[in-house]
Amino acid sequence: MLNTVRDILKPANNKVILDMTFGSGGHSLNLLKQAPEMRIIAADRDSLANSIALDCNNYMSNILPIKSKFSQLKYKLIANGVLPSSLDGVLIDCGVSSMQLDDAERGFSFIRDGPLNMSMDNPRKDKNEQIKGKKNASFVVNHLNEKTLSKIIRKYGEERHAKLIAKRIVENRLINSTLELADVISSAIPRGYGSRKELSIHPATRTFQAIRIYVNDELNELNSAIECAHLFLNEGCPCVAISFHSLEDRIVKRHFHSIDFNMKNNLSARQQMILSAGKAYTHSMKDIKNSVRKGWKPLSRKIFNPDMQEILANPRSRSAKLRAATKELL
Ligand SMILES: C[S@@+](CC[C@H](N)C(=O)[O-])C[C@H]1O[C@@H](n2cnc3c(N)ncnc32)[C@H](O)[C@@H]1O
Known part of the structure; x- marks a missing residue:
């Protein structure tokens, strides 16, 4: 999914991107190929991933390593001088790395x-x-x-x-x-x-x-990751989330498509409003859209999957599902 991530995050030297799951740095380094001076915040909970980020920082001072799990990341970002609503893109590549496996x-x-x-x-x-x-x-x-x-x-x-x-x-x-x-x-x-x-x-x-x-605690962590991404992204900037099984994808989808976490079915907030409005009284579509609280605008309804070439090169990527959305103000 390297190319899809790059196409969505659109690396540029004046941007700051948060890679919440730096791992061995595959995605971050691929982005830096296109924009070598772009700043990357390289976060990961894993000590080995953090030491790789520290090594990278020795020869690329635009990489800022942070060892943190998603649920603690907002505090660490603030401590490192990163302001809310300041980032140009966020990447969350969920799950376990090949290095760990x-x-x-x-x-x-x-x-x-x-x-x-x-x-x-x-x-x-x-x-x-x-x-x-x-x-x-x-x-x-x-x-x-x-x-x-x-x-x-x-x-x-x-x-x-x-x-x-x-x-x-x-x-x-x-x-x-x-x-x-x-x-x-x-x-x-x-x-x-x-x-x-x-x-x-x-x-x-x-x-x-x-x-x-x-x-x-991976599912609660993922939930925190998307909330953290929303807090630190600039309005209109993208978050890319790659998940590897349906439990993760469900969480990403519910955030990006504003689906109530208490709902049994995957109805979007807009669909829920239309249903309940239809029962009681009639709203115009404009009223309904305006009253729906949304934090994200999905870039596409479809999920991006790896192509055959990527699957052949890395068979573990076969179950990857990529979703992306841009931050909207609540
Ligand atoms: C699939 S790997 C990422 C690979 C990386 N994108 C690369 O190109 O090398 C997932 C990484 O996410 C990290 N991770 C998983 N859950 C995390 C969490 N809750 N907080 C921080 N990092 C997490 C893992 O330690 C692992 O390094």
């Missing part, structure tokens, strides 16, 4: 064996260091009760076998590593059961996603 010691992988960690903030420095605290995969897998575990797997993994998996996990405690966990999950899922799509992915995919989302 490929390092077995981070505990995100069900293919490479590692400790049950999955925390984006706390990489263990060496193999002998204990994983501490409640917010890690080991705590979730080995200490939560079966009902809570099942709810997490169902809600954040959208896994239909959540109950069976939770039961099998509890029966097999203590589970020490990611491969052990993946085996336990696989053994709980009835063989050959599921849609073709479900059968084409590793049986542990959804449960690992669920635990990771829970450990890192």
Whole structure:
């Protein structure tokens, strides 16, 4: 999605762009190719990503590294002298990076064996260091009760076998590593059961996603990210959000299309107004539009997906969905 992000953010030397998910800097560096003097605020909660941003800052002083999760970012931006309504663009490239997934010691992988960690903030420095605290995969897998575990797997993994998996996990405690966990999950899922799509992915995919989302509070974090983007963007400037599963995309869509978070269906604020106005009395379309509180103007109704070339180069990008919207004043 490098080109789509660049086309929407339109890099220019006089702009300031906030990359909330700097990772290894792929998107930011691509933007800088077009506008080498543009200022980039390179934020990420991950220490390794932050150290890459610090390295970049050694030879590109226009990169400002900030180590922060989304929910704390507004305070850190203010502390670094960034004013609300001052940014020309924001990028949120959600989820876990290849760097995090490929390092077995981070505990995100069900293919490479590692400790049950999955925390984006706390990489263990060496193999002998204990994983501490409640917010890690080991705590979730080995200490939560079966009902809570099942709810997490169902809600954040959208896994239909959540109950069976939770039961099998509890029966097999203590589970020490990611491969052990993946085996336990696989053994709980009835063989050959599921849609073709479900059968084409590793049986542990959804449960690992669920635990990771829970450990890192990813959905609340994403909500904070979009609120923070709105606060710091200049009016009319774009926010680009790339999501990797439907739970993330739903949050992005609800913000960008002004859909009430309490509504069951994805009706936009305007559709809701038309429905309720129609029941009671008749409004003109102009009245309805004027009374809808909107914070964003979507750049397009359609979602941008990666093209075949990108998917071949990076198979993990196949599930990426990109949405973009510009800030409107509330
Ligand atoms: C898909 S990667 C981004 C890759 C990056 N755009 C690149 O080109 O290399 C997602 C990044 O977002 C970071 N991240 C995820 N959730 C976050 C949060 N709540 N706050 C801050 N950073 C977060 C992760 O640590 C990870 O580095």
